[in-house]
Amino acid sequence: MRPHRVAITGIGVISPYGGDARDFFERLLAGESAVRHLRVTQDLPRPLSHPFVGCAGFDPEAALGKPLALMMERFAQLGVAAAFQAWAQAGLPRQATDTEGAEREAWGCIWGTALGGLEAHERGGRDLWIRGRERVSPLSVVQGMNNAVNAHISIQLGLGGVSTSHTAACASSSIAIGEAFRRVRSGEATVMVTGGSDVCQSYSVLRAWDAMRVMAPGDADTAPAACRPFAADRAGLVLGEGGAALVLEAWDHAVARGATIHGEIVGYGTSCDHSHLVRPHRQGQVRALRAALADAGLAPAEVGYVNAHGTATPEGDPVEVAALCEVFGDGAAELPVSATKSMHGHLLGAAGAIEAVITVLALREQAIPPTAHLAGRIDPACEGVDHVLQGRRQVPLRAALSNSFAFGGSNAVLAFRAPPL
CATH class of the missing domain: 3.40.47.10 (Thiolase/Chalcone synthase)
Incomplete structure (x- = not known):
């Protein structure tokens, strides 16, 4: 069978620049750094100070509604919000219409994350071993599972096909996108939501990366220029948080419904x-x-x-x-x-x-x-x-x-x- 061409009909980004994908891209074209100085204490005796990229302007309750936001750890909030952006741009309905009900059972979501809900487990550990509490939040498991993003996306958008996540360190979401692409190209799915999200702001994560001596130094004045790839004076990476999503769609399907195609x-x-x-x-x-x-x-x-x-x-x-x-x-x-x-x-x-x-x-x-x-x-x-x-x-x-x-x-x-x- 001839492989299907795969169109990109939706793009979503939750980034430190705020706004949508176009705003994000315009700031990058201007060479504007989002790196800032971060000081993390989290009630622990040794504060951590590093350049960091955060999404301080992101309001999960505004993006998702309070009940849904409370069910999620931050990595999932960022990912689901990005997916909702992409889905809205693609012009697809949130739930199945009468004409697409059966077809939608093959639509799916493949997501990527490296750390997933680590913060939920870390918070539970602090509650038990540092604060002396007898129990952790009953939401710890569903907030901490790495497949939380694709699960929420599939439930909220009514996607009945594959729903899974990939974890392969820094390649996690590229692999997720590639595998979603293969599903559409093969004809196994007509529409796939895919992308990735992560939050690297927890004390233990930052301490772990700091221990590897790969993080760039910097204070409040020097932080914006701390990450200098390919430069002779580069000093290491800068961690951050965010989420991004694409809607991949069989080309003929996208053309038939008059969708805007942003790329292939x-x-x-x-x-x-x-x-x-x-x-x-x-x-x-x-x-x-x-x-x-x-x-x-x-x-x-x-x-x-x-x-x-x-x-x-x-x-x-x-x-x-x-x-x-x-x-x-x-x-x-x-x-x-x-x-x-x-x-x-x-x-x-x-x-x-x-x-x-x-x-x-x-x-x-x-x-x-x-x-x-x-x-x-x-x-x-x-x-x-x-x-x-x-x-x-x-x-x-x-x-x-x-x-x-x-x-x-x-x-x-x-x-x-x-x-x-």
């Missing part, structure tokens, strides 16, 4: 480094990049932009550039590359989803956001590609890639095409 997902490649838990490996990334291009039927020369995984770690950035140089060969020097984590931070399990959204918007708007704080600072070990510096770059784009390279050696690359003119 055309390829998905995965690999495992099978080398080291936390040290990236060039050949593993090369395999994922080549698999995505082959799956999409794209030649390297057709790709006009790569949204890099680019976390600003000393070891990760040069490996990613080396992988791109191997795959794109002589064309790598003219390949526009940017690492938007320099502005929105590293959202762990949500990173792939939010960067997929950025890549789709870059194709739709024919504009590439920069790697912030990089001008004049490129590490010689990260040269070889065309780094996008200082503000938007307006260029004709037909295809682009989004990279996610995770701890555990899990690699995922998504390939997209621009929407029809």
Whole structure:
């Protein structure tokens, strides 16, 4: 059977910039950093101070209603709110109509998260062992389960098909999107909601990452420029929180109902480094990049932009550039590359989803956001590609890639095409 083309008909983002996906993208095009200084105490004796990216303006009760918001941990609130945004933009009804009832039983949701409801379990631990309480909240299990987001999305939108979550560290939501794409392309589903969400603000999570010595330092004055991917003076990553969602739909189905098509997902490649838990490996990334291009039927020369995984770690950035140089060969020097984590931070399990959204918007708007704080600072070990510096770059784009390279050696690359003119 001929594979189905897969349209993107809905985009949703809950980000530190507030607003919707268009507002989010415009702030990135302007090179505006959302990184701020965070001090965490949580009633514990040793405060933690780090640059962080938070969604302080997000009101879960306004976005979801109070009863639903109270059922969720914050990672789920961010994810479900992003999914509701995407679903509304897609122009699909919240519950099945008479004409689509049976078809909707095959519509589904695949979500990605790395930490999931960890905060619910951490809170329960504090209640039991520090505050001396005899019991934890009866909502602890349903708030803490990693599949809470896809469960709530499926219930609220009446999706009767697959409902599952993927956890693969920083590649979680790219894998979720890729697997949702495969379901629609194969004809197994007509509509899929997919994406990712994570919250990295708990004391234990920040302490754990701090112990690995991979987090960028910074105080209130220096925090906005703390994350500097590919820069010679980069000092580590900046964690954050957020959620992003896409509605994927069989192309013919989208056209038949008159939906606006924001882009097309055309390829998905995965690999495992099978080398080291936390040290990236060039050949593993090369395999994922080549698999995505082959799956999409794209030649390297057709790709006009790569949204890099680019976390600003000393070891990760040069490996990613080396992988791109191997795959794109002589064309790598003219390949526009940017690492938007320099502005929105590293959202762990949500990173792939939010960067997929950025890549789709870059194709739709024919504009590439920069790697912030990089001008004049490129590490010689990260040269070889065309780094996008200082503000938007307006260029004709037909295809682009989004990279996610995770701890555990899990690699995922998504390939997209621009929407029809």
